[in-house]
Amino acid sequence: MxxxxxxxxxxxxxxxxxxxxxxxxxxxxxxxxxxxxxxxxxxxxxxxxxxxxxxxxxxxxxxxxxxxxxxxxxxxxxxxxxxxxxxxxxxxxxxxxxxxxxxxxxxxxxxxxxxxxxxxxxxxxxxxxxxxxxxxxxxxxxxxxxxxxxxxxxxxxxxxxxxxxxxxxNPVGEFPDLETLPMPDYGLFDTARITAQKHGWFGLMTSRGCPYRCTYCLNHKIIDRYRAELGRPVPRLNFFRFRPPGLMVEEIRWVLEQYPDVGTFILDDDLFTQNPDHAIAFCEAYVAAGFDVPFVVNSHVKQLDPRVAQALAKAGCRILKLGIEAGAVRVRKEVLKRNMSDADILETIKSAEGFGLHTSGFVMTGLPGETREERWATVELLAASGIGRFRTSLFFPFPGTESYRLSLEGGYIDADKVASLTDFTSSSALDFGADENLFIDKLATCMPWFVNSRMAGNPAAARYAPLVERVLALDARQWEAFKPSVREVDSEHSKAATAAQELHYAIRYNAFMGVRSDFFLAEEHGIEWLTAAAKPVPERLRELALAAAANEVC
The missing domain is CATH 3.40.50.280 (Cobalamin-binding domain)
Known part of the structure; x- marks a missing residue:
């Protein structure tokens, strides 16, 4: 058929x-x-x-x-x-x-x-x-x-x-067995073209399943359905499954033969580091196979075993992605069901960077029930963390999730926007009133500036604080007129901060990503990190990168 x-x-x-x-x-x-x-x-x-x-x-x-x-x-x-x-x-x-x-x-x-x-x-x-x-x-x-x-x-x-x-x-059936499923049909898509469009980034999956019940994710609803319809507790559902490293090596070797332009693998597992044995075995198999393509993984601030971090760095992991989501402990615990402390987040980032892993954090703004002060807490946490980069999204209430119920009960949902939005970055689907909607839009658009302005003891804070105050003073009409120039203004301030040798975050790679300057300067000027992993640049290399950028500015 x-x-x-x-x-x-x-x-x-x-x-x-x-x-x-x-x-x-x-x-x-x-x-x-x-x-x-x-x-x-x-x-x-x-x-x-x-x-x-x-x-x-x-x-x-x-x-x-x-x-x-x-x-x-x-x-x-x-x-x-x-x-x-x-x-x-x-x-x-x-x-x-x-x-x-x-x-x-x-x-x-x-x-x-x-x-x-x-x-x-x-x-x-x-x-x-x-x-x-x-x-x-x-x-x-x-x-x-x-x-x-x-x-x-x-x-x-x-x-x-x-x-x-x-x-x-009809009730659901068993979860498919990753050991017997055939290799994904990459030929179904125009994969070579997509890979070229994504500058060599290529997605793989080595596992399925996540043990957490975050309110904004589908996992809790799916696992509840399987548990009810199969009549078995979660440990007996085979929800957490792992593709054997040997099969992954075969798949990766085939991918590299078919798509020679692959430059970075993105392991799209919900949580690659949840099973240390699997993560370490994959890394060891990756090294043994002689692969030299760097890769990126998803982790959790409470699921990074030091042995896994070491194995990732040795295998060439380039970026370790972490779901931070919100800076306020109350919001993480009560709204998102993410039970982790600020100390958990800060210590994991420090540990990962210590192993030479460039860290990337996901954060959301526009969460239901979040106060203005709690939105600022996200800024403060990022500023204190020293994280390598962060991606800011506007919260979207997926129907069927617990966070959708919270948004509905709070009276926040804008039905027209829910029906019309196609992404998580252009606009919020919730309505908090005109003033707060405006603040959320400014925060989501200019998050790196806000973070820079709160970096205590960093000279860049004095450079970006007036810019943030200028943005906050804009009314809705003025903001809409200013918003198209954000990338240009960001570039100007980043060049000045670079010339002054100030560590800072700038908008890079897309409109919603803030990246630490030592990383993007080294990358843009062809200076290699110490390993395939994105390690912090040694002081001498950092000086060279800053000098090169300063010369270009001048």
């Missing part, structure tokens, strides 16, 4: 969808043929509605599968309705429409109630999608396949809004 995947991914970050690649690989291993329509403006030309319809008619898939994030679900729904309308108008028999991904997994009944889908997938569907394809191809009833909500008798109602009694909510 032919299976056509449709991936609405417009006006957000361009990337590789690990879930679709794994689904495609599983289908191909079962003898099916797959193809992808990837809708992303960074990969032009974006297929038009007519081109999508023509492909469906010409290629004649037996199944059409959509993968949707919350921000992209509206576009997926529009395309599905368009296919239904075109098929009805031209008397064409449309194959079953299936949708999966984060949004359908979180609110499957709401998605099914839209009435346009034949099947709604929940959770990890590699095994279930293969079974669904087999049933459809064989003409068997597809309404009792695990992990799917399906219409009773396999027949989708056509009149009016469907009632829940019209569909079957």
């Amino acid at each position: 032919r299976v056509l995947f449709v991936y609405p991914n417009l006006y957000t970050q361009m990337g590789f969808n690990h879930g679709l690649a794994s689904l495609s690989a599983s289908l191909k291993a079962a003898g099916h043929e797959t193809r992808l329509v990837n809708l992303n403006e960074n990969l032009p030309p974006v297929p038009s509605d007519d081109e999508l319809w023509d492909l469906v008619c010409d290629w004649q898939p037996g199944l059409i599968g959509f993968s949707c994030l919350t921000q992209q679900y509206a576009e997926g729904l529009r395309l599905a309705r368009l296919l239904r309308e075109r098929a009805a108008a031209q008397s064409v028999l449309l194959p079953p429409l299936v949708v999966g991904g984060i949004h359908p997994s979180m609110v499957p009944a709401e998605v099914m109630a839209d009435g346009v889908w034949d099947h709604v997938g929940v959770g990890e569907c590699e095994d279930s999608l293969v079974e669904l394809a087999r049933r459809v191809e064989a003409g068997e009833s597809p309404d009792d396949v695990r992990n799917f909500l399906s219409w009773k008798g396999g027949v989708r109602p056509t009149g009016g809004a469907p009632e829940p009694e019209a569909w079957v909510h």
